[in-house]
Amino acid sequence: MAETQGNQGSSRANQGSPPANEAVHPADRAREAVVEAALGRLDLDAKARLLAGQDTWSLPALPEIGLKSLVMSDGPIGVRGVRWTADDPSVALPSPTALAATWDPELACRAGVLLAQEARRKGVHVLLAPTVNLHRSPLGGRHFEAYSEDPYLTGRIGTGYVAGVQEGGVGTTVKHFVANDAETDRFTVNNLVSERALRELYLAPFEAIVAGAHPWGVMTAYNSVNGTTMTEHRRLVDEILRGEWGFDGINVSDWTAARSTVAAIDGGLDIAMPGPQTVYGAALAQAVREGRVAEAKIDAAVRNVLRLAARTGILEGAEPAVTELPGTVDGEALAREIARRSFVLVRNEGALPLPEGHRVALIGAAARDARVLGGGSATVFPARIVSPLDGLTAALPEGSLTYAIGADPNEELAAADKGFELRADCRDVDGNVIGTAPVPSGHLQWMGNDLPEGVTYDTLHSVELTGTFTPRESGPHTFGVRGLGEFTLKVDGTTHFDGPQLPAEGADPFQAYFAPPAPRAEAELRAGEPVEVSLKYVVTLPESVTMKVIAFTLAHQEPQRDPDELIAEAAEAARAADTAVVVVATTERVESEGFDRKDLRLPGRQDDLVRAIAAANPNTVVVVNSGSPVELPWRDEVAAVLLDWFPGQEGGAALADVLTGAYEPGGRLPTTWGSLTDAPVTQVTPVDGELPYTEGVFIGYRAWQKEGRTPSYAFGHGFGYTDWTYESVKVEGGTATVRVTNSGTRVGREVVQVYLAPTEADAERPVRWLAGFAGVEAGPGESVEVGVELPRRAFEIWDETANSWAFVKGSYEVEAGRSIADLRVTTTIDV
Structure with a gap:
């Protein structure tokens, strides 16, 4: 039987007012009064201008009402700031998948507090994070930037993150609203999603965060949902997000996603980014004058922007939402803590922690050249990176560690990095240097105002990456170029390439920035002997572009030795050691923004190396x-x-902590791991512009269990360094109380997971689903009880006929355990 609630689909006016049953805090009321007064002093042109970016990252200041320029910046693992440069380094935390693997909303909150601290240091008012889209298919190329396949876990972690950032007085934009779950044709794809799947899966994390953290912003996605592009989706934005849920923050477009002046403002989009060319601004004011848009629509959007400005403290006369900032956070220490708490030990046959005095052979290119974050807009430049080799060298006794490269996953040229010291020289048409800036690697990307001081697009004619390269190995080094345009490549005084690099016929020029670099030079170099290198690019910016971007890459590849020979050397090193530690990795060509994955294999010969x-x-x-x-x-x-994910700047130090046993690995899987052959949901490529979500509510573990397939490692799985006995579970008053005992020999932390399973099979519902979780700590022999709330929503489904949530009565197994596949204690309840 299903008990339906009243239809909540009626839309409140887009005023940002709280739901009727919510009390309004006096400070909020006072802030609203300042917002209304400021709004009343603006004319149409000023209001329309405020809704359009003045550049890549900011909105215009309006001195006439005491409004400063509001600045936004990319996240989610660090705060880039308005300039993508290593001159102003950023703390780099572990990837969002790692944060979700901690199963600890409080730790996510602490991460948010740190990021707010970083944002304030960089003059940023709004962080463009977190990403709470779901891991619908394992082929999603940007899944490292999202949390989980499960909407409940995603919502809990996202709520903690948003609460922490905003506790620090900085806004967030929960993104990408909604169903932005893959990268293929992400600008144009029309995702066809049932209302039930939307409500139970894809909207659910956003709804939870709105309810639990009251976010100050949401970012709408590029894609369409059921025929309407998200920047124009009135039903999802105004009727559900604002109307049903009571969201009162800003709705900002993903960068360049807004396509129509009238449709966007009618659809509930407040801010069109980036500027200065947008569908808002003067075009929006003109639409009002022509009667195509009601000025009240603009007032509603401006009200939301002014409310955000008031909350962040940049609207004169309004008290900021946060007047007492949190204490200073040690970024390096927190990055290290999150990393070790996120590592998931999925198999351990007595090898870990490493016995004291063991000789260790460390193997793998990624052990030396760590990959600590994913590619794309999430990229930041930390002041330091601790590799596994660095971390273990510091932690183990001198002489007990050896290293061998074994197999390099980078089969293609990559951005010039180790051994390169580069700067960017900007020149005008006469060849005069008009600005210069250091660059952290061979990948240069300037967006909007990222240009060096004194440089403008009007005066800039060419950019030259120039400096020295000191090889680590002797032999033939390959250099190359990624990007489109006229390039000149010189190595050690010799010009190797001078001409245009153009896209293949019929290819999307945008993909050129994600494609492998083209090899353009080979030079015989000696280890330790520096040579001069340069790559000159003649700047070409089409007049029609909305966002001005200069992006190209000086690429490099070290001398390529016979892979069999390298693997044989590594095997010899392993044979001489007590323990071999092999670090295998994906590359930026496998996991990055802008494209989805073709398979789930490790690149290169890494599987052969491990064997x-x-x-x-x-x-x-x-x-x-x-x-x-x-x-x-x-x-x-x-x-x-x-599994150590993308572990952030302190990843190597955290790895040493865990391998040596100074700390236990604290992570549990936030997503099912298995083979692509067995994965139930794999379609990420649209057909004729459309991608049907034919699986409905069955993604992740829901789909694996429906299909009766066994993954490599189940959702929630992970070991620590102690053992746990589950003794009982009982349910009273909507709370499951679980009693566990640490039956091992050392202090540990357990993630107690509680699942609901209908006792009668129902083909329309999953076999079981996550209903709650909690972390507990205990010493050897100690027993603890923990209460896990079973929220009403865990018993509900979306009734598409009634257009409302329906409470499903009946008998349920309440199961508690270590993962969805390792449930230890059960009780039955009737609801």
């Missing part, structure tokens, strides 16, 4: 450095498998 090391040493530990699932065909052949 060779396992054959040479039975105590082989594999560390998997990826932001989302990869296939591990050798997983049963090794002694331990540890």
Whole structure:
């Protein structure tokens, strides 16, 4: 039987007023009065101008009402600031998948507090994060930037993150609203999603965060949902987000997503970014004068923007939402803590923690050149990066660690990095240097106002990356170029390439910035002997572009040795050690914004490497450095498998903490890991512009269990360094109380997971689903009880006929345990 609630679909006016049953705090009321007064002093042109970016990252100041310019910046693992430069480094936290793997909303809140601190330091008022789209298919190329396949876990972690950032007086934009779950054709795809799947899965994290953290902003996505592009989706934005849920923040477009002046403002879009060319501004004012848009629509949007400005403290006369800031956070320490708390030990046959005095062979290119974050707009430049080699060298006794590269996952040229010291020289048409800036790598990307001081687009004719390269190895080094336009490449005084680099016929020029670099030079170099290198680019910016971007890459590849020879050397090193630690990784060509994955395999010869090391040493530990699932065909052949995600700048130090046993690995899987062959949902490529979500509510573990398939590692799985006995679960008053005992020999932390399973099979509902979780800590032999709330929503489904939530009565198993596949205690309830 289903008990339906009243239809909540009626839309309140887009005024941002709280729901009728919510009390209004006096400070909020006073702030609203200032907002209304400021709004009343603006003319039409000023209001329309305020809704359009004045540049890539900011809105215009309006001195006549005491409004400063509001500044936004990319996140989610660090705060880039308005200039993408290493001159002003950013703390780089572990990836969002890692944060979700901690299953700890309070830790997510602490991460948010740190990021607010970073934002304030960089003059940023709004962080363009968090991403709460779901891991619908394992092929999603940007899944490292989202939390989980489960909407409840995503909502809990996202709520903590948003609460922390805003506790620090900085706004957030929960994104990408909604169903932006893959990268293929993301600008144009029309995702066809049932109302039930929208409500129960894809909208659910946004709804939870609105209810639990009261976010100050939401970012709407590029894609369409059921025929309407999200920047114009009145039903989802005005009727559901604002009307049903009571959201009173700003709705900002993803960058360049707004396409229509009238349709966007009618659809509830407040801010069109970036500027200065947008569909708002003068075009919006003109639409009002021509009677195509009601001025009240503009007033509603401006009211939302002024409310955000008031909350962040940049509207004169309004008290900021936060008047007492949190204490200073040590960024390096928190980054290290989150990393070790996120590592998921999915297999351990007694190899970890490393016994004291063991000789360790560390193997893998990613052990030396760490990949600590994903590619795309999430990229920041930390002041330091601790690699696994750095971390273990510092932690282990001198002489007990050896290193071998084994196999390099980078089969293509990558942005010039190790050994390069580069700067960017900007020149005018006469060849005069008009500005210069250091660059952290061979990848240069300037968006909008990122240009060096004194440089403008009007005067800029060419940019030259120039400096020195000191090789680590002798032999033939390959250099290349990524980008479109006229380039000149010089190495050690020799010009190797001078001409245009153009897209293939019929190719999307945008994809050129994600495509592999083109090899353009080979130079015989000697280790330790520096040479001069330069790559000159003649700037070409089409007049029609909305956002001015200068992006190109000086790429490099070290001398390529025979892979079999490298693997054999690594196997010899492993054979001579007590324990072999192999670090395998994905690359930026596998996981990045802008494209989806073609498969789940580790790139290069890394699978061969692991098998060779396992054959040479039975105590082989594999560390998997990826932001989302990869296939591990050798997983049963090794002694331990540890997932460390993209672990942030302190990843190597955290890895040493966990491998040596100073701390236990604290993570649990936020997403199912399995083979692509077995994965139930794999379609991410639209057909004729459309991508039907034919699986309905069955994604992630819901789909694996429906299909009766066994993954490599189940949702929620993960070991620590102690054992836990589950003794009982009982339910009273909507709370499940679980009693557990630490039956191991050391202090530990357990994530108690509670699932609901209808006792009568229902093909329209999952076999079971996550209803709640809680972390507990206990010493050896200590028993603890923890209460886990079972929210009403856990018993509800969306009734498409009644257009409302329906409470499903009946008998349920309440199951508690260590993962969805390892449930230890059960009780039955009738509701």
